[in-house]
Amino acid sequence: EIVLTQSPATLSLSPGERATLSCRASQSVSSYLAWYQQKPGQAPRLLIYDASNRATGIPARFSGSGSGTDFTLTISSLEPEDFAVYYCQQRSNLYTFGQGTKLEIK
Amino acid sequence: QVQLVESGGGLVKPGGSLRLSCAASGFTFSDYYMSWIRQAPGKGLEWVSYISSSGSTIYYADSVKGRFTISRDNAKNSLYLQMNSLRAEDTAVYYCARGLEYFQHWGQGTLVTVSS
Numbered sequence: 001e002i003v004l005t006q007s008p009a010t011l012s013l014s015p016g017e018r019a020t021l022s023c024r025a026s027q028s029v030s031s032y033l034a035w036y037q038q039k040p041g042q043a044p045r046l047l048i049y050d051a052s053n054r055a056t057g058i059p060a061r062f063s064g065s066g067s068g069t070d071f072t073l074t075i076s077s078l079e080p081e082d083f084a085v086y087y088c089q090q091r092s093n094l095y096t097f098g099q100g101t102k103l104e105i106k
Numbered sequence: 107q108v109q110l111v112e113s114g115g116g117l118v119k120p121g122g123s124l125r126l127s128c129a130a131s132g133f134t135f136s137d138y139y140m141s142w143i144r145q146a147p148g149k150g151l152e153w154v155s156y157i158s159s160s161g162s163t164i165y166y167a168d169s170v171k172g173r174f175t176i177s178r179d180n181a182k183n184s185l186y187l188q189m190n191s192l193r194a195e196d197t198a199v200y201y202c203a204r205g206l207e208y209f210q211h212w213g214q215g216t217l218v219t220v221s222s
Contacts, residue, residue: 001168006190036151038204043201043212055210087151091207094165095141095153 115216
């Protein structure tokens with residue numbers, strides 16, 4: 001099983017700041033990685049797929065990078081609605097999710 | 107638009123059974139792979155099972171293998187999850203989701219609570 005480790009567990013930032021979230025895989029997943037956003041009481045929303053492609057309707061302030069075992073989700077300038085929990089997911093070998101990073105308002 | 111609506115959740119005793127359903131609309135259901143994904147209270151996401159568009163290919167997470175059965179009825183635009191021998195650790199919100207590689211569309215989830 002491929003294990004995804006996200007860091008940090010919690011990130012405290014202010015609106016307008018830049019957010020950088022990390023996801024590390026226990027073995028290479030090539031570029032087969034996605035990022036999701038989840039708000040309380042809601043289903044996850046797909047943001048980024050294949051490491052760097054924005055899903056339909058996702059604002060340009062969200063970007064993804066990386067390949068192999070190290071991946072990054074960057075939010076260039078935080079909006080109030082961006083404070084949520086973010087998960088990475090690999091599809092190289094079935095599917096696994098990271099444990100999540102909570103992005104909270106400082 | 108794409109809509110996925112889960113039902114069938116509830117309270118069940120350890121060792122009991124439950125059958126979840128997911129009603130799909132707004133797309134050609136028979137063209138898409140479907141998955142069940144769960145989330146324990148306050149925890150992260152765990153993929154449970156997927157089924158191919160025809161139903162011929164099925165995979166399960168090790169944590170549910172031998173206890174859960176995924177199926178679909180393309181004529182009824184419906185996805186199912188039969189859950190047997192339920193354990194406390196199966197307590198979670200269960201989502202159905204569309205997609206083979208990534209999950210673009212999700213239902214709102216149905217809560218399954220396993221407790222005596």
